[in-house]
Amino acid sequence: MKTQAICAIATPPGSSALGIIRISGNDLKNLTKQIFSKDLLNRKAILVSILDDKTLLDNCISIFYETPSSYTGEDMIEIICHGNQVIMNSILSLLNKIGVRLAKPGEFTERALFNDKVDLIQAEAISDLISASDSHAVKAAHNSLSGKFADEIKMICDKILATRAEVESVINFPEDDDVPELSITNIKKSLSKILADIEGLIKKSKKGLALNNRPTYAVVGKPNSGKSSLINSLLREDASIVTSKTGTTRDSICYQLNIDDSIINIIDTAGIHETNDEVEKEGIARSALSIAKSDRVLYLVDDDQGLTEEDKNLIEKYDIKDYFLVFNKIDITKKEPKITTTKPQEIYVSVKTGQGMHLVEQTIKTAFESDNSSENIYLARGRHIECLQDGQKHLIDSDKAANEKSLDFLAEELRLSHLAISSILGQNPTEELLTEIFTSFCIGK
Amino acid sequence: MQNYDVIVVGGGHAGCEAAHASARLGTKTLLITMKLDGIGQMSCNPAVGGIGKSHLAREVDALDGLICKAADQASLQSRVLNSSKGAAVRATRIQTCRDEYKKAIQKEIMHHENLTVLQSTVKSIDFELKKVKGVILDTDEVLEAKTIIITAGTFLDGIIHMGEKTFSAGRVGDKSSIELENYFRDNGFNVQRLKTGTPPRIKTSSIDFENLEQQDSDNPIPMLSYLHDHYGQPIDKILKLPCFITHTNLSTHNIILNSKKHSPLFNGKINSVGPRYCPSIEDKVYRFSDKESHQIFLEPETSDNLEIYPNGLSTSLPLEIQKEFLKTIKGLEKCEITQPGYAIEYSYFDPP
Numbered sequence A: 001m002k003t004q005a006i007c008a009i010a011t012p013p014g015s016s017a018l019g020i021i022r023i024s025g026n027d028l029k030n031l032t033k034q035i036f037s038k039d040l041l042n043r044k045a046i047l048v049s050i051l052d053d054k055t056l057l058d059n060c061i062s063i064f065y066e067t068p069s070s071y072t073g074e075d076m077i078e079i080i081c082h083g084n085q086v087i088m089n090s091i092l093s094l095l096n097k098i099g100v101r102l103a104k105p106g107e108f109t110e111r112a113l114f115n116d117k118v119d120l121i122q123a124e125a126i127s128d129l130i131s132a133s134d135s136h137a138v139k140a141a142h143n144s145l146s147g148k149f150a151d152e153i154k155m156i157c158d159k160i161l162a163t164r165a166e167v168e169s170v171i172n173f174p175e176d177d178d179v180p181e182l183s184i185t186n187i188k189k190s191l192s193k194i195l196a197d198i199e200g201l202i203k204k205s206k207k208g209l210a211l212n213n214r215p216t217y218a219v220v221g222k223p224n225s226g227k228s229s230l231i232n233s234l235l236r237e238d239a240s241i242v243t244s245k246t247g248t249t250r251d252s253i254c255y256q257l258n259i260d261d262s263i264i265n266i267i268d269t270a271g272i273h274e275t276n277d278e279v280e281k282e283g284i285a286r287s288a289l290s291i292a293k294s295d296r297v298l299y300l301v302d303d304d305q306g307l308t309e310e311d312k313n314l315i316e317k318y319d320i321k322d323y324f325l326v327f328n329k330i331d332i333t334k335k336e337p338k339i340t341t342t343k344p345q346e347i348y349v350s351v352k353t354g355q356g357m358h359l360v361e362q363t364i365k366t367a368f369e370s371d372n373s374s375e376n377i378y379l380a381r382g383r384h385i386e387c388l389q390d391g392q393k394h395l396i397d398s399d400k401a402a403n404e405k406s407l408d409f410l411a412e413e414l415r416l417s418h419l420a421i422s423s424i425l426g427q428n429p430t431e432e433l434l435t436e437i438f439t440s441f442c443i444g445k
Numbered sequence B: 001m002q003n004y005d006v007i008v009v010g011g012g013h014a015g016c017e018a019a020h021a022s023a024r025l026g027t028k029t030l031l032i033t034m035k036l037d038g039i040g041q042m043s044c045n046p047a048v049g050g051i052g053k054s055h056l057a058r059e060v061d062a063l064d065g066l067i068c069k070a071a072d073q074a075s076l077q078s079r080v081l082n083s084s085k086g087a088a089v090r091a092t093r094i095q096t097c098r099d100e101y102k103k104a105i106q107k108e109i110m111h112h113e114n115l116t117v118l119q120s121t122v123k124s125i126d127f128e129l130k131k132v133k134g135v136i137l138d139t140d141e142v143l144e145a146k147t148i149i150i151t152a153g154t155f156l157d158g159i160i161h162m163g164e165k166t167f168s169a170g171r172v173g174d175k176s177s178i179e180l181e182n183y184f185r186d187n188g189f190n191v192q193r194l195k196t197g198t199p200p201r202i203k204t205s206s207i208d209f210e211n212l213e214q215q216d217s218d219n220p221i222p223m224l225s226y227l228h229d230h231y232g233q234p235i236d237k238i239l240k241l242p243c244f245i246t247h248t249n250l251s252t253h254n255i256i257l258n259s260k261k262h263s264p265l266f267n268g269k270i271n272s273v274g275p276r277y278c279p280s281i282e283d284k285v286y287r288f289s290d291k292e293s294h295q296i297f298l299e300p301e302t303s304d305n306l307e308i309y310p311n312g313l314s315t316s317l318p319l320e321i322q323k324e325f326l327k328t329i330k331g332l333e334k335c336e337i338t339q340p341g342y343a344i345e346y347s348y349f350d351p352p
C-alpha cells in the first residue's frame, strides 16, 4: 500500500526528561536521510544529531525498525530526544518539511490493523491499554492484546460450528446415509456446555469492562455515623466537611482513592433515614443513586448505637447487596479493632483514633483484588459483551427449538448465534460451515 | 438484417426461462440455440427441486416461469424431503421423465407470442461504443438487439474426459461452443474453468431389482408448482415409477482405488473446481477411505423406463473400469452400460 509517512509525539504533553517521536512509512531511511547526521541501523539504538539544513535541533537516540518487523508493519523510526516541547515541535516541523505529516489519532494502530499486525480485538485493546487507569486494567488489556480473548471466542465459535454442522447436514442431506441421525439429547448437551462457556466469558469480560470504568464503592449509613470522617481518613486529607451535626453531607461526592497501585472511586453520601426535610430528602435520593451505581458499599454504623432495626430496614429499602458493616467509634464503646469472617463481614474501627483503619484499607484492597484477581480477565469492549449476549440469547432460543424438535428454528437460531459471536472477530462463518460439513461427512449424490 | 429487443443465446433451463419471461413482458424476443430439438433438454439427472434447488425453482414459479409446471407434468416420482422436520426446511423433489419434460417446455417455447426461435450458433457479440448491438452467427450474419442474454451452460469450450480420452463437446452428443468462448476470452472477460460429471446410464432390463429397497412417490403426489391448477391438465397422466436403493461395497472401492492413475480428476489432467455437492465416486472413495459403502439411487430416466440413472456414481474413469466396478454392486451384477459416465470441463465468466 502506498501511504504517506506519518509522525507523532508518543509521550504525554508537558516537559519531561525524555520525549519520543514516532515515524511510520515506506522507505523511511531514504526519506529521512537528510535530517540525521548518521545512517540509522536496524533495531539498534544509536546517537545521532538532528539537523535542519545545518542547524542542530537536538542530539538524540534513534532506532530504526525495518518493515515488516515493526509495530505498524511499515518502516518505523523512534527518535528519543529531550522532552522539551519546543525541541519536539521543531523536530515535527522539520519532518513535515520533508513530507512526513502529523498522524491522526489512532493512525499508527490503524496501519498495524491494515497490515495484519493486530486483529480488531487487539487494536481495541491497544486503545484501552493507552487509557487504562491502573495496573489491573493494564494486565487485562494485555490479556486481550495477546489474543487470549480472541482464542476463547474462537473456541466458542468452533463449538457452535460443530453443532451447526451436525444440524445442517441432517437438514441438507436427508437422503445421505453417511449423515448420522440427529440426537436431540446430544445437541442439548452441547448447547448447555456452550452456554456455560459464554456465561463465563461474559462474566470475565464484564469485570474487564468494570476495570476500565474503575470500581466504585459507596460509603453509606445513618447521619453522623462518621462517613465523611472515614473518607477523609482514607484519603489522608480534609476532603469532606465533618461536623457533629447530623445531615452535614448534603450531596454525593465522588473521590479517587489510591490503594497501592490501584485507583477506585469512593463516594461520600448523605446520611440516610426517614425525614421530611426538603434538602435532606433530595440528598438521600442522591445517596440511593450512588448505592445503585456502586459495585460495593461500606455501610457505617455508630457502634455506640449498634446495628438497629432501622439500619436493617434501610439496607433492605435501598437494596444494598454487596456490603461490609463498619462499626465506627469503638473509642467510645471501648472495643478492640477487629474483622470478622461473617457474611457480611464486620469491621470494628475508630476513625477518630485510627484504630482498625488498616483493616478497612485492607478490606477494600482485598475486595478489589478478588473482583479482579483472575489472570483471565479480558478488557472487553461494550461491543464484545453485546455480541456475546446476543449470541447467548439465540443459543437459548436454539435450546427451546431443540425441545420442540423444530430443526428449522434450531438451525436458524444457531446460525444467528454463530454470526453474533464471530462478529466479535470481524468474521463471517458461512464458508467455514460448508467446509466443516463437507470434510466431516461424505455427502452429495 | 432483423431487429429484436432481446436475444437469448441457449435453450437450456436458463435460456428458456429468460426468453419466456421476456416474451411475456411483450418484448420482441429471439431464442437462438444450437439444436431445436435440444430445447428443454436436461444435461444430467432429470430431477427438479430438492433441498438445494426447490426454493430457486419455486421463485421462478412465483414469476410464472416454466420449470415447476413442466416438472409436475413430467413427474415419474414426486417426494417431499425433510417432511418430518420443520416447515422451513421441507423440499419437494421430482424425478421427471426427461422426454416429457422436454415436450412440455418445447410446447410453451415454440408457440409463444413475441418469441421467435432460431437454430444456429452464435460466434461473437457485436459491440458499438461499449454497448451491445447484436450477435454474429457462425454464418457471419448479424442479428441486432438492445439486450443479449447468454446462457451457454456447460458448452463454452466444453471438454469431455473419459479415462485417458478427451474430446470437445458441450455435453455428450452435442458440439461445444468454442468460437464464442474465444471471443469472451479475447475481449477482456475474466474467463475461468469449472468441471462437473455424470454417471454411466444402465439398461433397465439388465438390473435385478428383486432384493433392492424400493422408494415410491409420496401419496398424495406433491406438486412443485403453485400454479398447476390454472392450466387444467391432468397431472397424473403419466405412470409413476419407483426408484431403488443399492450400495457400493469394498470390492467396488478396491477397483476404484486401484485405478487412481486412470482418473483424470486425480492424475492431474483436470484441475478446475467442481460443485462440492456433486462429488464423483472417485472423490468419495479416495477422500473417505474409511467408509465401507456408499448409497446409490437407481432412478428412471423416462416413462418407458429403458434406462436407469445410478445417482451417486458420477465418474470419469475409463469405460472398462466403469463396467468392472458396476458389476460388484448388488443388483447390477449383470448390468449393461448404455452410455458411459464422464467428466466435463467448461468455461464461465462473470457478467460485465
Ligand SMILES: Cc1cc2nc3c(=O)[nH]c(=O)nc-3n(C[C@H](O)[C@H](O)[C@H](O)COP(=O)(O)OP(=O)(O)OC[C@H]3O[C@@H](n4cnc5c(N)ncnc54)[C@H](O)[C@@H]3O)c2cc1C
Pocket (backbone or CB within 6 Å): B009, B010, B011, B012, B013, B014, B015, B016, B032, B033, B034, B035, B038, B039, B041, B042, B043, B044, B045, B120, B121, B122, B123, B151, B152, B153, B154, B155, B156, B170, B171, B172, B177, B180, B196, B197, B198, B278, B342, B343, B344
Ligand atoms: C455431465 C454433466 C453433469 C451435470 N451434473 C449436474 C448435476 O448433477 N446437477 C445440476 O444441477 N447440474 C448438473 N449439470 C449442469 C447442467 O448443465 C445444469 O443443471 C443446467 O442444465 C444448466 O442449464 P443452462 O440453461 O444454464 O445450460 P444448458 O442446459 O447447458 O444449455 C445451454 C444451451 O446453450 C446452447 N448454446 C451454447 N452455446 C451456444 C452458442 N454459441 N450459440 C447458440 N446456442 C448455444 C446449447 O445448445 C444449449 O441449448 C451437469 C451438466 C453436465 C453436462
Ligand SMILES: Nc1nc2c(ncn2[C@@H]2O[C@H](COP(=O)(O)OP(=O)(O)OP(=O)(O)O)[C@@H](O)[C@H]2O)c(=O)[nH]1
Pocket (backbone or CB within 6 Å): A221, A222, A223, A224, A225, A226, A227, A228, A229, A230, A241, A242, A243, A244, A245, A246, A247, A248, A249, A250, A269, A270, A271, A272, A328, A329, A330, A331, A332, A349, A350, A351, A352, A353
Ligand atoms: N468518638 C468518635 N467520634 C467520631 C468518630 N468518627 C467520627 N466521629 C464524629 O462523629 C461526628 C459526625 O461525623 P461525620 O463524619 O460528619 O459523619 P457523617 O456520617 O458524614 O454524617 P452526615 O454527613 O451528617 O451523614 C463528628 O463529630 C465526628 O467527629 C470516631 O471514630 N469516634
Ligand SMILES: [Mg+2]
Pocket (backbone or CB within 6 Å): A227, A228, A229, A240, A241, A242, A248, A249, A269, A271
Ligand atoms: Mg458526612
